[in-house]
Amino acid sequence: MADLAPRARVVDLHKAYGQHRALEGVNFEVRAGGLVGVVGPNAAGKSTLLACLAGTATYTGVVERPVRIAFLPQRAQLPAAATAGEVLDLFVALHGTQGPGSAWPEGFLPPLERRMGQLSGGQRQRLALAAVLGGEPDLILLDEPTANLDPGSREAFWAAIAAHCARGAAVLIASPVALDVLASVDRVLALDAGRLVGDQPAAAYLAGLEMSVWVLAAPGRTPSELAALPGAVRATPRGEWVVIESTEAASVGLLEALRGMGVRSEEIRISAQAALAGARAVSPGHVPREAGS
Amino acid sequence: MTGRRPPSGLGALATFEARVILRGRGTLVGMAAYGVASLMVTLLGLTSFAQLGLGAVGPAAVALLNLALLLPTVQAMTVGAMTLAGEREGSFLTMLRAQGSSARSLVTASWLGVALSAGLSTLVGFGVAGVLLATTVPLADLVAFGELLVVSLLVAAAAAAIGTLIGALADNRLQAGLAAVAVWFVVAIGLDLLLLGLGAFARVGELALIGAVLVNPLETGRVLALLALDPQGGALGPAGTYVLTHLGLLPAVGVLGAALLAWIGVPLALAARILARRDL
Numbered sequence: 001m002a003d004l005a006p007r008a009r010v011v012d013l014h015k016a017y018g019q020h021r022a023l024e025g026v027n028f029e030v031r032a033g034g035l036v037g038v039v040g041p042n043a044a045g046k047s048t049l050l051a052c053l054a055g056t057a058t059y060t061g062v063v064e065r066p067v068r069i070a071f072l073p074q075r076a077q078l079p080a081a082a083t084a085g086e087v088l089d090l091f092v093a094l095h096g097t098q099g100p101g102s103a104w105p106e107g108f109l110p111p112l113e114r115r116m117g118q119l120s121g122g123q124r125q126r127l128a129l130a131a132v133l134g135g136e137p138d139l140i141l142l143d144e145p146t147a148n149l150d151p152g153s154r155e156a157f158w159a160a161i162a163a164h165c166a167r168g169a170a171v172l173i174a175s176p177v178a179l180d181v182l183a184s185v186d187r188v189l190a191l192d193a194g195r196l197v198g199d200q201p202a203a204a205y206l207a208g209l210e211m212s213v214w215v216l217a218a219p220g221r222t223p224s225e226l227a228a229l230p231g232a233v234r235a236t237p238r239g240e241w242v243v244i245e246s247t248e249a250a251s252v253g254l255l256e257a258l259r260g261m262g263v264r265s266e267e268i269r270i271s272a273q274a275a276l277a278g279a280r281a282v283s284p285g286h287v288p289r290e291a292g293s
Numbered sequence: 294m295t296g297r298r299p300p301s302g303l304g305a306l307a308t309f310e311a312r313v314i315l316r317g318r319g320t321l322v323g324m325a326a327y328g329v330a331s332l333m334v335t336l337l338g339l340t341s342f343a344q345l346g347l348g349a350v351g352p353a354a355v356a357l358l359n360l361a362l363l364l365p366t367v368q369a370m371t372v373g374a375m376t377l378a379g380e381r382e383g384s385f386l387t388m389l390r391a392q393g394s395s396a397r398s399l400v401t402a403s404w405l406g407v408a409l410s411a412g413l414s415t416l417v418g419f420g421v422a423g424v425l426l427a428t429t430v431p432l433a434d435l436v437a438f439g440e441l442l443v444v445s446l447l448v449a450a451a452a453a454a455i456g457t458l459i460g461a462l463a464d465n466r467l468q469a470g471l472a473a474v475a476v477w478f479v480v481a482i483g484l485d486l487l488l489l490g491l492g493a494f495a496r497v498g499e500l501a502l503i504g505a506v507l508v509n510p511l512e513t514g515r516v517l518a519l520l521a522l523d524p525q526g527g528a529l530g531p532a533g534t535y536v537l538t539h540l541g542l543l544p545a546v547g548v549l550g551a552a553l554l555a556w557i558g559v560p561l562a563l564a565a566r567i568l569a570r571r572d573l
Contacts, residue, residue, distance in 0.1 A: 051387070051572070051573075054387070054390075054391040055390070055391065056387045056390050056391055056572070056573040057572040057573070058570070058571070058572055067393065068393070069391045069392070069393070070391070070392070071387065071388060071391030071392070072388065073384040073387050073388065074384075075384070076383065076384040076385065076387070076388060077382075077383030077384065077385065078383070078385055079313045079379075079380065079383075079385060081313045081314075081316040081317050082309065082312070082313045086309060086312060086313075089305070089309075090302075090305055090306070090309045091392070093302050093304075093305035094302045094305060094306075094389070094392045094393065094394060095392070128388075131388075132388060132392070141391070
């Protein structure tokens with residue numbers, strides 16, 4: 001790691017869209033080599049925070065940032081008529097330098113002569129990542145970067161991020177609750193309704209992360225019986241499912257207990273929720289996004 | 294928290310934008326439309342004069358000029374507006390801005406690409422007409438034809454600048470496109486109608502007449518081009534005639550040329566200022 005100097009500092013950051021307060025009094029500092037996850041439910045202010053850090057949104061407060069910044073906003077769309085090669089050439093010219101993120105494994109980049117409009121969502125995301133990570137930025141800001149990426153691409157992405165951190169870049173990655181992000185970062189900033197409600201090591205955050213384990217209702221699987229299992233906090237019926245609330249740390253024991261009572265894998269859905277009060281916005285009858293089973 | 298400032302990369306940005314815009318449907322449609330329309334009006338102009346036993350650039354060139362003030366300008370305004378607004382909507386500008394590109398570089402690069410696109414359409418139209426005219430008209434007329442081309446290119450560049458400003462103001466690509474078409478209607482038709490309407494009910498003062506020419510880049514270009522065709526101002530309307538008689542030929546050309554350059558520079562400066570201060 002090159003040094004531990006601060007790469008970015010935020011003091012009393014406020015941002016409003018009309019009457020809506022997107023960020024309120026946010027303070028933190030990110031040091032060289034730091035890999036930070038920015039988590040929170042939808043509309044918590046994650047994307048806005050990254051935009052303020054990047055200097056592409058107006059705000060009040062103090063934001064100290066380095067000159068060289070790489071920023072990939074959520075669902076960024078590169079011009080459809082441009083070829084992949086032209087996009088990379090443009091960013092190489094803008095970077096002025098070639099960093100560790102310019103070497104990608106074979107197959108990561110789409111064919112360079114293909115136009116952006118002809119690429120799949122995953123290919124476009126990989127190209128956008130390659131474009132912004134190609135130089136030697138001191139601060140890297142990525143908004144849901146692993147969405148649309150297959151496992152192999154995620155591996156290449158995390159390798160590039162590790163290389164950037166090793167040379168001293170600070171990296172902030174926003175994600176609502178992507179487990180691969182939470183498992184990779186070393187610190188978590190938790191936002192809720194525009195406020196910074198948590199700033200802790202990733203391991204501590206993960207251990208306390210609330211989990212919802214959805215189990216298909218069947219004879220012998222009443223909410224009261226399921227709530228009595230080890231690792232379960234409470235269980236409530238949701239249509240044909242029973243939702244058992246647990247935590248990341250206790251969920252392993254809970255899953256073992258479920259399998260012990262004969263529940264098959266296909267009868268289980270696991271949804272990791274942001275560990276924030278009020279973040280469990282899963283409506284009745286709605287099957288959550290599957291995070292594993 | 295220091296570091297070397299990355300290059301703003303105007304050259305790289307402009308090259309990228311030019312490639313993307315020239316490949317776009319707006320450019321291809323604009324070139325085809327203006328090329329075909331130019332061919333038709335030139336043939337019609339030459340035929341009508343030939344029936345009188347004459348050969349001159351005048352009628353064809355005036356028709357060509359009117360086309361140049363309409364087709365490449367609507368192309369420049371809409372493509373200019375939709376390009377910048379679309380790149381902002383898709384967060385591409387955000388990526389470039391965070392990378393260190395200044396708002397001025399982004400605006401200038403976008404404008405250069407759009408102006409090149411509209412300029413190519415203009416060149417295609419004038420090129421088609423020029424090939425036909427070269428066989429039938431005197432060389433001196435072709436010089437005036439070249440002056441028309443230069444003025445048309447300036448007007449297209451001004452329209453591209455206005456489109457870029459609209460793109461900087463708009464929230465999304467659709468809004469930008471609609472606003473660009475509306476603004477084009479105003480400068481192509483609306484302001485003339487307004488002047489006619491005002492003239493019918495009130496006495497239009499001298500300053501208003503000069504203002505009516507300078508406030509509209511299409512009208513500024515039209516008067517400047519007609520002065521190139523006929524320095525006596527025989528084909529000018531009331532406002533243009535007033536400018537010529539009040540200022541004299543050379544000052545009038547200077548003022549009109551400066552006004553056209555201002556119609557390029559001021560919208561671009563405003564667009565850069567807006568882009569630098571708004572959320573991307």
